[in-house]
Amino acid sequence: MMVYCGKPSRGCQMCRTRRIKCDETKPTCKQCAKSNRQCPGYKDEFDIIFRNETKATERRAKKAEKKRGAFEPSLPSTAVQREGSAGQEPISPVTSEDTLLSPFAKEVVKSPLELAIIPAIEIPMDTKASCHFVSNFILIPQQGSTRGFLDYLVPLLKREPNESHLQHAFNACSLASLGNRVGPAQTVDFREKATYEYTLALRRVSLALQHPEESKSDGLLAAVLMLGMFENITAQKMGDFAWGSHIEGAIQIVKARGRKQLRTKTGLGLFIGVRTQLIIHSLTSGTAPMMGADWWLHDAIKDETSAACQRINLHTAELRAELTQVMTTISRKPENVAFILSLLRRAQALDAECLAWMKSIPEQWQYKTLCWEDNVPRGDYANAEVFPGRVDVYNDFWIASVWNMMRTARLILHSLAVRCAAWVCSPVDFRTTPEYATAARVCEEMITDIIASVPYHLGWHAKRRHLFANKDLSGFACGEDDCMKGLAGYFLTWPLACVNGQDYVTDRQRAWVVGRLRYIGDELGIKYAHILSQLHIRIPSMMIVRDSLVAQPSANYPMAHNFVKMISTSARDMTPPRGYTMNAMQHRQTLQKEAQEAGKAELVAKASGAGGAEDAEDVHKVAKNWLKV
Known part of the structure; x- marks a missing residue:
């Protein structure tokens, strides 16, 4: 008053x-x-x-x-x-x-004069971490826009009690994120507190899942998603599998909640958040989306443009899972060749939808080329801020992330097309096929576009605001918009990992991409980027090798049925070695299996690279998961 x-x-x-x-x-x-x-x-x-x-x-x-x-x-x-x-008055209270x-704590701060002569009040660790996370990861839609990220957390955290599973999961992510960006002296304290909060959140989530009503609540689903995000931020051992288990748990909760969850703004936002994580999980693991793509798309559209992108990605995940299974089971017969060619045409049709999406995108979604960079200081690509070429800018991080999701879909679709062509033309070199030539052209273009978006994510919007024609960035829940944001690195991790694994990337591009992944892990605190930077996966060539390793003998030879019959006939006449209990046919099958397993191990070893001993186990498991061998 x-x-x-x-x-x-x-x-x-x-x-x-x-x-x-x-x-x-x-x-x-x-x-x-x-x-x-x-x-x-x-x-x-x-x-x-x-x-x-x-x-x-x-x-x-x-x-x-x-x-x-x-x-x-x-x-x-x-x-x-x-x-x-005269002219004086007593000291007023x-x-x-x-x-x-x-603004950070409910504490009374003295006047500026008193602050000059007394120490500043220390802000609690939890308060610092919460403000850091909100200002780095929660993207609030602008007026008249539906673009946002984790914006459902704001109303949920206001409703949830301080000791709820969501509050503890939020605290774990906040402390872990800030702990990754402070000095080494404070990192241990933040890490221990974050782990403690994570443990409390897991315990309360486990208890909540035992109650029929609470297990379907918005708060519980948001807490599970935050636990998955914690794994990406911390990248602890078995981080990839823990992230996958959290996402699978979130999917089961969404399934149990049914279609009525789409009636509220918060429920729809959570549903789309789970759907986004499902796409990445399906594409990295080679499994089909649970409940099918149509189930995730029906009545769940918040933004038409982004929903169209997610629809293509869901169908891409379904096609990849189907192709991976087919490659391990069918033999080379005329009807099977026709079936593989039909899968190839499906990949090409989805790629045509990607191209149509890019051409028909609304004006506010268009990106602009800000400038061109021509050189790298001292040729140090691993530490260069910009790769020589275009530097593109977007209206906000969310739009840029949707663009890169569509570009990674095209990379995957062309790898599937090349795998189909390689299976059909075997034993002819697949690099002689027209599908490979088309894939090389399109993938090189997509790689260039993703690389051109990276400087915008990693600081150009903050350091060179005077070069931007449109300065209306989407707003974070608090703090300044024009500074380095952890969300930008979080959005970049998946597309950069896909680029790093492409056959069509040059050595200089790969060195630069690996350097940017390490930068995201070091400077923006998304530690999972460190593991991805150590992968030496090459797509589609490694997948084609993998297809031949896991396939049955009948999948590799035109006269497979005669070949197997010939082996069976000759095996009956072979004398088993002295002291050997298996017959000759079993012995041959054992040797074939050992050779197959050795080939798989060699393939995974190449994909894992030569990472540090501390991360070697995680890198090995991630590589094995991506290749599914």
Whole structure:
């Protein structure tokens, strides 16, 4: 409440504190100049006359008046004279104009003058971490827009109690993210606290899943998604599999919630969040989306353009899973060749839909080329901020992430087409096929586009704002928009990992992409990027080798049925070695299986690269999961 407080002194704060008459000379009064003191200046006239008096402040003022009244009779005569001298007034009690409420904590902070002579109040670790996470990962849609990321957390956290599973999962992510970006001296404290919060969240999620109603709540689903995000941020051992288990758990919760969850804004946002994670999980693991693509698309559209992108990605995941299974089971017969060719045509049709999406995208979704970079200092591609070529800018990070999701879909679709062509033309070299020539052209273009988007994500929107025609970035929930954001690195991890594994990437491009993944892990705190930077996967060539390794003998030879019959006939006449309990046919099958397993192990070893001993186990398991051998 704004109240009129009478006619107070208009003197500077220093003279009022010293209780002497101020001559009100501006900008610096002469009393401060004579005593060699720094004059703090004068308050605004409106603030002098009107003060925002709350009930709590009124109570403090009355209490101070009573105390002052009790001691007034014993005041020294000099003090009485000073108090009654012309132009002076007694020291007033502390009111709301002399205090500020910290935006991070419910603590009263002293006036600027008092802050100059007393230590600043220490902000609690949890409060710092929460503000850091909200300002780095929660993207709030602008007015009239549906573009956002984790925006459903804001209303949910307000409703959830402090000891809820969602609050603990949020605390775990916040502490882990900030801990990855502070100095080494504080990292251990943040890591221990984050792990403790993660453990509490797991325990409460497990208890909530035992209750029929609570197991279907918005808060529980959001908590499970946050636990999956924690795995990406921390990249602890078995991080990839823990992330996958959390996503699979979220999928089961969504299935149990049914279609009624789409009736609320929060429910729809959570559903789309799970769907996005499902796409990445399906594409990395080679498994089909649970419940099928159509189930995830029916009545679940928040933005038409992004929904069309996710629809193509879901169908791409279905096609990849189907092709991977087929390659391990069918023999080379005319009807099977026709079936593989039909899969090839499906991949080409989906790629045509990708191209149509890119050509028909709305104006506000279009990106612009900001400038061209021509050189790399000292040829150090691993640490260069920009790769020579285009630098593109987007209206916000969310739009850029959707574009890159579509580009990675095209990379995967062309790898599937080449795998189909390789199976059909075997034993002829697949690099002689027209499908490979088309894939090389399209994939090189998509790789260039993804690389051109990276500088925008990693700081160009902050360092070179004067070059941007459109400065209306989508807003984060708090903090400044024009600074480095962890969300940008989180969005980049998947497309950069796909680029790093392509056959069509040059050595310089690969060195630069690996450097950017390491930068994301080091500077933006998304530690899973470190593991992905150590993968040496090559697509589609390794997948074609993998197809031949896991296939049955009948899948490799035109006269497979005669070949198997010939082996069976000759095996009956072979004499088993001395002391050997298996017959000759079993012995041959064992040797074939050993050779097959050795080939798989060699393939995974190549894909794992030569990472550090600390991350070698994680890299090996991620590579094995991606290749599914």
